[in-house]
Amino acid sequence: MFVTVALWIMMSLAHALGEQAFAAEVTAVRMGNHRDHTRFVVDLSENLSFSVSPTSQPDRVIVEIGAVAWRMPPVSGGGTGVVRRYRYNDVAAQIVLELVRPAVITKAFMLSPDKNHGWRLVIDVTEATLEAVAHDQHLHRESRMPTVAHLLNNDDSLSQQALQVSVSSAQLSSSQPPAMTSVSPLMSSQRVAVPMPPLPPVSLQKERRPMIVLDPGHGGADPGATGFSGIFEKHITLAMALELREKLLGTNRYRVMLTREDDTFIALRERVASARAHNADLFISIHADAIATPEICGLSVYTLSEEASDQEAAALAERENRADLIGGIDLSRESRDVANILIDLVQRETMNHSAQLASAFTRELRREIRLLPKTHRFAGFAVLKAPDVPAILLEMGYLSNPKEEQLLHQPAYRAKLSSAMVRAVDDYFKRRKISLL
CATH class of the missing domain: 2.60.40.3500 (Immunoglobulin-like)
Structure with a gap:
């Protein structure tokens, strides 16, 4: 009897404690x-x-x-x-x-x-x-x-x-x-983790003109593609960059810097680092391709692929120089999770702006020259990987196509191209509602 009562008391107490807990x-x-x-x-x-x-x-x-x-x-x-x-x-x-x-x-x-x-x-x-x-x-x-x-x-x-x-x-x-949907159970063995805030906008100060960095592809010991008649890509890209610089400066709306101004070899990472060091608002890498099929011709515009951006963001977060400012944020003050999120968000914003720039170039250039089908393309080019500088890589055409090689070699054709590019840059900043001085 005593044992039964004791058990009943213990069970009641446990039930009460459970209800209270x-x-x-x-x-x-x-x-x-x-x-x-x-x-x-x-x-x-x-x-x-x-x-x-x-x-x-x-x-x-x-x-x-x-x-x-x-x-x-x-x-x-x-x-x-x-x-x-x-x-x-x-x-x-x-x-x-x-x-x-x-x-x-x-x-x-x-x-x-x-x-x-x-x-x-x-x-x-x-x-x-x-x-x-x-x-x-x-x-x-x-x-x-x-x-x-x-x-x-x-x-x-x-x-x-x-x-x-x-x-x-x-x-x-x-x-x-x-009205809302229902839930599914989470196993207690599963680990949890989550998203974080967004990053400071890479905004232009109204008292300064945008900085545009032009990157003539290849140079020095790296000739790039070789054209149908033997011309080197490095010479065509430099000539185009110099022409475009003059057109941009002529508007009095932009500052312009070239990653190289002569036949010099510049490492890919140095080109990107130079753009970031100069607080570039845009990075335009200029190239001309060559393939085994000479019939192919047309211009294309590349921006960074999603997969390449994910890999780059992960690598950037692990670098010892993470204390660098990314999009205006000092990552040295942030935890690993926050730093990863900030990098991801800055890069996502940068990729969106890069896509807008590519669209502007496509719209303006199609009025002047022949474009490849699916003109806006995606790749993991190293020069596109600055996390906080909108960037495009412009393939002006194919030097392996005799007609296109001849056109790219003509100053008048390059002048027509550069004028369309200036209009594209103007359109990009206009659509971002950034007033130009």
């Missing part, structure tokens, strides 16, 4: 895609402290909400917007948002109950932009957000408000969150 319950998780952000909502039985942490490689957001009981089925499901999918770890009391791309936590707050809902944790995730990081980069150096419980204890009047930590001026919509 997991008094809070997660009853649902849902998500909706809005115009400029993805909203993630966690339905809770009571107010809880929480933290929201972004990490990189892979891009994720980790939401920690302490000891809770999970009252929802382990249903698999996908995400929406910037969230690829989300899942929960009932052992670590974590919800993990796997992201499509780096993103910023623009809002994270607890909503108090109303007649239709209990407590709700609301998290808004927005695709990372350079402007967002430049504006509030310091917020992301904090590893944890303040808890709602702490805020409520200091001001009862806040209990009816949406308490938020925001890195944007946008206000939380008061409308009902849209």
Whole structure:
């Protein structure tokens, strides 16, 4: 009898302790895609402290909400917007948002109950932009957000408000969150990591003219391609670069620098380093190709491929000179995760601008000369790998084609080409809404 009573008391005590330890319950998780952000909502039985942490490689957001009981089925499901999918770890009391791309936590707050809902944790995730990081980069150096419980204890009047930590001026919509999808369980053995903020924009100061670096391909001991009649690519590219420099300077809107001004060999990395050292706003590498099929002709424009940019970003993050400024950010002040994200975001922004420049060149040049099909192409050329300088590699044509070689050798043809290039550069800055002096 005594043993039975003792066991009953122990079981009751354990049950009571268990109920106390997991008094809070997660009853649902849902998500909706809005115009400029993805909203993630966690339905809770009571107010809880929480933290929201972004990490990189892979891009994720980790939401920690302490000891809770999970009252929802382990249903698999996908995400929406910037969230690829989300899942929960009932052992670590974590919800993990796997992201499509780096993103910023623009809002994270607890909503108090109303007649239709209990407590709700609301998290808004927005695709990372350079402007967002430049504006509030310091917020992301904090590893944890303040808890709602702490805020409520200091001001009862806040209990009816949406308490938020925001890195944007946008206000939380008061409308009902849209219909959302369900969650899939996260195995406790899985590791989590997440995205981070955006980077400072590489913006032009209005009091200075843009710096354009022209890179005549090859030179010195490296002749480049050999034309149908024996002419070397290095001579054609230098002649074109000199012509283009004069046209750009003639507008009085740009400053121009050449990576070489004579028949000199310059290493590829030195060309890129020179552009960055001069705070270049654009880098244009000039080339002319040659292949075994002489019938092929036409101009093409290259920008950095996605795969090559990923490899370059990883290599850059591991270099000992990581303290260099990348896009205006001093990486020596940042953790490895933040540095990786900043590099990725700066490079992503740079690649977008490079693509815009390539489009401008394609539009203007097609009016004057023959272009290759699929004119804008992608490759891992070393001279395109500056993480914070928009860059294109221009293949003016094929020296292996007799007619095209002859054209590239003519000053009048190069003058026509250079005029179209100047219009393309003007168009690029106009579309970026950068006023030129």
